[in-house]
Amino acid sequence: MALDFTQPVFVISVAAELADMHPQTLRQYDRLGLVTPSRASGRARRYSQMDVEKLRQIQGLSQQGVSLEGIKRIIQLENQVSALQSRITELSEELEREREKSRVFAADTSGDVVRLTHGGHRAPRKVSQSLMLYRPAKVRSKKK
DSSP states (O other): OOOOTTSOOBOHHHHHHHHTSOHHHHHHHHHHTSOOOEEOGGGOEEBOHHHHHHHHHHHHHHHTTOOHHHHHHHHHHHHHHHHHHHHHHHHHHHHHHHHHHOOEEEEOTTSOEEEEOTTOOOOOOOOOOOOOOOOOOOOOOOOO
């Protein structure tokens, strides 16, 4: 059975010990929105392994001199980058599926480029039923 790192299993005292910080620090980070633990019955905080890793990251940034507001902004930007990377992956996969569906192009009767599906054919051209008369211009001969 694989471990679920997002499963909230640790009470605040255990999470604080795993993150090597005081439980009051975890409460402060929760109030500031730096980490958002799940709540069990009775409003008790429950932390996941992912939360503990985030707490360690916060602690490391704090020890490097980054302010709590700076840490909050860094986390927001990391979350935004992660969401954008996921969207890029999703769009790339969608583009690849579309490319696999249709890689053949042709021109339709109006001259526009159209995509043909695999094994598909372009629509037959309509044959004009109109009649056009051709009358050559009279050639004037030069008189000497």
